[in-house]
Amino acid sequence: MNFSLTDDQQLIQETATNIAQSVLAPVASTVSSDRPLFLQNLKSLAELGFMGLNINSQYGGSEVGVVAFSLAVTEIAKACASTAVTVSVNNMVAEVIESVASDAQKENYIPKLCDGTYAAAGFCLTEAGAGSDPAGMRTSATRDGDEWVLNGSKLYITSAEYAGLFVVWAVTDKHAARGRGISCFLVEADTPGITIGKAEKKLGQHASSTNEVTFADCRIPAAALMGQENQGYKIAVTELTGGRIGIASLALGVGFAAIDYATDFIKERQQFGQAIAEFQGIQWMVADAYTELEAAKLLTLQAAYFKQSGLPYSKQASMAKLYAAETANRVCATAMQLLGGAGYVEDHPVERYLRDARITTIYEGTSQIQKIIISKHLFA
Structure with a gap:
């Protein structure tokens, strides 16, 4: 069994170590009160390819794999856990889009997640009554002609304040068995009907914002559906x-x-x-x-x-x-x-x-x- 890293993995690890220790670590204790600096650090990481480590290069990703992703997040977390969780969630959202989205959705959104056009992405799954049990979610999406209408609230959403894009799960068939009537949508953060709640005051990871995201008659195009209807769970x-x-x-x-x-x-x-x-x-x-x-x-x-x-x-x-x-x-x-x-x-x-x-x-x-x-x- 070979435990040696490849040249690409070593390069990613070394680059992550360098930026973590030279840029992130010196401000890790104070960056929570300096949002522009935190966002600039995210932009710097995007420019180095850390926001899409396991993403195909045709969409602007680094295409270095999951092992390199893991190594990079570890090195970044040694300096600033708030930055590391933002990088991790952004990569996760980029991966879900690459995995199940349409070609048009991939071409439109993934490059913006990788190059820093969007400071970060949000993963809108958790609700007050649906944390460990996401099948119990209540947020709904109702079809109205060529649009879907979102209503409901998501809790504890990482990066919500500065996210450019949300992946949102909602019930599209309330009569289906638990977990079988849920669909997944791509929702741009500036869509009318979205309200970002106050930042939660947390025990730790202070620089990473955590907010409630509320959808009130939020209309999104039918093309915002990602993957197959009712297969979002x-x-x-x-x-x-x-x-x-x-x-x-x-x-x-x-x-x-x-x-x-x-x-x-x-x-x-x-x-x-x-x-x-x-x-x-x-x-x-x-x-x-x-x-x-x-x-x-x-x-x-x-x-x-x-x-x-x-x-x-x-x-x-x-x-x-x-x-x-x-x-x-x-x-x-x-x-x-x-x-x-x-x-x-x-x-x-x-x-x-x-x-x-x-x-x-x-x-x-x-x-x-x-x-x-x-x-x-x-x-x-």
């Missing part, structure tokens, strides 16, 4: 599976950033006449953290490789997301413990890493949902 489930690789990669980056910082800190911090790092108990804490992160990394890259190779990867993606997210949370807590009181104050980034990591066990499917998916595969 399958699209959502498939794309969430791929999105879990992105979140696993993000969690890895945050976890590595936290323990890297803590390790450097304890090499310098003196207690009882020696560096903290010289105590065996402390060394074991660090050894456990890196071992678990490396295991999570292997699971994540395996899932990415399976997807890239066209192999079934649902179980692998859920395992990667589950383990990487839970590991990142444990490692960030360990990093804070290693810094002691210093880890609890904003002078050091560890408290931010801990806050940023927490959501990874929740979005793109909670840890508990991942266990259900894994179990279904094991007991099928």
